[in-house]
Amino acid sequence: MKHISTQEVRHVKGTFDLLIIGGGSAAFAAAAEASTMGARVGMIERGTIGGTCVNVGCIPSKALLQAADLYARAAHHPFQGMTFSPEALDVPALLAQKDALVETLVREKYIDLLAFYGITLISGEGAFVDAHTVQVNGAFYRGEKILIATGTRPAVPYIPGLTSIGYWTSTEALQPSYIPEHLIIIGAGYIALELGLMYRALGSRVTLIQRGTRLLRTLDADMSEVVQRILKKKGIQVLTGARIERIEGLPGAVKARQKVRLTISLVHPVYHEQPSAHHEHASIRRDEAPAHRNHVASYRDEKIVLPGTAPHEQTSAQSIQIEGEQLLLATGRTPNTERLRLERAGVQLGRRGEIIVDETLATQTPHIFAAGDVTLGSQYVYVAAYEGKLAAHNALLDNGGSDRIYRNLTVVPSVIFTDPQIATVGLTEEAARTRGLAVTVARLSLTDIARARVRYEEEGAYKLIFDQASLRLLGAEIIAPEAGEVIYAATLAVKFGLTRDDLVDTFVPYLTMAEGLRLTALSIQKDVRKLSCCAG
Template sequence: MKLRRWLLLGLLVLVIGAFFAFDLGRFLSFTYLKEQQAALQVMVAAHWLTAAGVYFLLYVAVTAFSLPGAAVMTLAGGAVFGLLGGTLLVSFASTLGATLAFLISRFVLREAISRRFGARLAAIDRGIAKDGAFYLFTLRLVPVFPFFVINLLMGLTALRTATFWWVSQVGMLPGTLVYVNAGTQLARLDSAAGILSPALLFAFALLGVFPLLAKKGVTLMQSRKALRAFTKPRRFDRNLIVIGAGSAGLVSAYIAAAVKAKVTLIEKHKMGGDCLNTGCVPSKALLRSAKFVSHVRRAQEFGMRSAAVDFDFAQVMERVQQVVQRIEPHDSVARYTELGVEVLEGAAKITSPYSVEVNGRTLTTRRIIIAAGAAPLVPPIPGLQEVGYLTSDTLWDLRARPKRLVVLGGGSIGSELAQAFARLGCTVTQVEMEDRLLPREDPEIAALVLERFRAEGIDVHLAHKAKAARRQVDHKILVCEHAGQDVEFACDEILVAVGRAANVKGYGLEELGVELSERHTVAVNPFLQTNYPTIFACGDVAGPYQFTHTAAHQAWYAAANALFGSPFKRFKVDYSVIPWATFTEPEVATVGLNERAAKQRGIPYQVTTYGIDDLDRAIADSEAHGLVKILTVPGKDKILGATIVGEHAGDLIAEFVLAMRWKLGLNKILSTIHIYPTLAEANKYAAGAWRRANTSPRTLAWLERFHTWRRGSVRAEPPSARSQRRTA
């Protein structure tokens, strides 16, 4: 295979080299065509079939080898074979030649491109598999893009050869007709530029608009097909109904009300959703109390002879609820009603793509947004239901501190809660199925968190898979499998924190036939539409990220597309720069790619690391631990991703989020003034480390010579004299 590939590549080089070496292009020029027009017409009249065959083969060869001159040959086809004959010959010859160029590109180049840019090519292939025919058709209709470039690039993708052939045949026909027709008027043209007359340019402009109209038509037909079984109301009660009042739902309703749409927000449980009531807010309140306790225990690090703290666990949990209650007004029914949102409390059920039932009423609406959120995932472990367990939803009812707590799960939620309860006096055992904590992060990042956990007395067991639970007289036992052996952990409570599952049942999705993804979330397209074009989904129920800030980000796109996407512009949701943080101590914050993700996608990268133990403010705060780790394009300052481990990492990552969002490189961060002494200086020093690593030794050597020259000639002195001078 490799030999044949090299032989074909050699043939290509030979043909193209000969074409230019012998100036064969002069025979495919407009001037030569004008000079030979009469002779060619006489020859065609005498031997039409032979001339047509030679012309056809020559056209195929020029197109297959991507040689210049196809445009002039198209004009020639019209000039000597007429409109009908020229169009037939050029249409089939150009398609055959283009398909050969497509296959040559695939055979010679695709394997090498795939090895180097595997992940990117795979993403392109997924898009081609879905919309490749339409993309190719669009490119064929717009002659601004050189057809030989299209042939070669499409050959690098996974587009089927048959699809390439028939789409090219149909897509190039209108342009071929225009050019051949121009060729029939060859005698009136003074130069090839004449083809770009205002009339022809207008025709090409119409060709460019056609694919947009075609795509709109296809979208319209798909919508009508999906909605065919339902009767569309002649009048709607509302512009938008939002199901779920968590982060995604609240933002969707807020945006709709802000643009004066009539919007109804339906929530069956509590306003604010998981984030306010059982997630972000209560967990961070608990972490803050636990952190205070840990600081008291570290009193000697801060120069104190001793310090003590006396606390009541129930009082700590009551403080958590007080924090929730203080924030509740931000997400309350009263606030959103004042903003212009109709808020209904009750269980919603989608009864059609145009209607929702709640509290015995049926409401009609032009669009529906599903923002039903997610719930803790509880694996089917034998005996777990019988012995009882806690989740991140139910643990907030605790008022008696469990003496022994087993935390099942080593992700963000499990790790945050394990550390918090350990600091509040529980004996904590953390069990993780993977071979490290925080599986999303790079190994050395997770190792820093593991080191702190064990230093604080958390008993962490990695590569342990839970397989059963049972109850003894006065305690519970979680049975795990490790290295083929059963290991038992005794405890008072089991906290299950292995992830969250989208809420997709109980409100009409099954009956209506709303499609689900492989991850068992509501399946949506890039515009956040479900298989019903009037129903959208965003937030945890849709994924792919289960972060409050991502849910709010998606909500903007869902609301804008639901309210204005038809008949106006639709917006594809942008996932290019998604940050996240784990609020353990040390905190871990990441945006973009880390090494683990870059390796999985086959993306080349350069790593720059700065240790925060060297940072003045961190030393002053007795928090001199952690690091800043940046991935960049090799040899360039373009940021692919960043991870920060250390105090306030979740705050410090914002600078890299901003830089990546607006395409600012590390040189821009390095040239930005950072207040001294602050933890934020770590970002600048990391950028400086990148600069030093990417400064050429040759450049530094030339700079040294330059500065030596600037100081003037220096008389050489023996080494002994220099040594005596340094001693003095």
């Protein structure tokens, strides 16, 4: 972009009280708040209105997850005397339905709101000229206050050979032209788990490859083990402690489908489950499995065979190869900041390109704010909306900042839409003990919860962390069907300081997953297995 002179900058096309760069959840929440405060609002959006969540994130992924769950359960439900045989999967029809839903929600929740709130939409890519001026398609727009809410995109790490193959990110994985026979996923966070289980339900073999040695470090180690056990039963292979050395493409068995081969170094012993009878699945093999955990293992200098490799293609655990039909990158997110010319506005970036803000969401330039994923804070759409509203409020105050509201993210629930779901809020046991807190911990298996029993879905657990002295609830971890629905009650309990007795002494409907909260709290003092229904 050429340098813009001061004379050229004076000819602005529009001036706004709040000029927003971005058109997603944070941006729209900010625009609505600013409009309510009587501000003139301009919104610059270079792509599709609505941002990641509604277009290529939450909405399409959860629609496809629901479809995949129904497809898998039709053939593998737990009830006797009922047999279903699902027809062949019609991928184009499924995607068309998903796309229609996305289009409807984009219109209802975003496009229609532009006129309702009186927001001026400026289509095109924005770049700063100075701290108050943004150029879009050769025109200049001035903001008395400016909010940056440009979000993130899938991160693509440097791996030798990666650019020579046709890999997927989460975006492409939600718009597949086919269901791969074997999907290899680099990463094992929430995106990897959701999409991995989705494709497993649709019939793919799935391998997760993670650099770290433990899945989901946001969970306590014992709850992470529960997730590992569930993945085992669903036939998903997990390689932890792995470093990818190179990637190469291979001719595919199906025309126009390229296979992929990964060469991986394993930095520690890798345990892996044998395939279950329910799901045919290849696994690492060795002659003698360890006596504990019913796993098989590969150790340094021992010969192993990995899924996707022929039996004769054995190698050492220090350098192994794995082949699949498609590769999915689920290695985090990258902020959309590199084309904004933020140096012209004095906005400081962090190591990963994220915008640095204080707790009022102001940048180093006091009248410029940032909200949502672009700051690489909590990557949840509801946090982005909260921050957008807060940033607009703080930006438009007339007192120079003395009455600004500080961001409060101390009690933020999270849900991973796996099967079963994984939901958390507050402190884990490990986090509480790291802070030096004395805690009382209660954990209950789903086998002790009647709702799980009648569903024949008993893989999972509830875990509650209480302050030892007051028995105030500090945190909750739930791995269960509909855990995302249950976690809201736990969130309220953590936020408002409810105690173990509050949970035990409050009525909860019988045969609900929410009853798990009460039973887990009750288990501190009683063996709930020795109680009749609803007693205690």
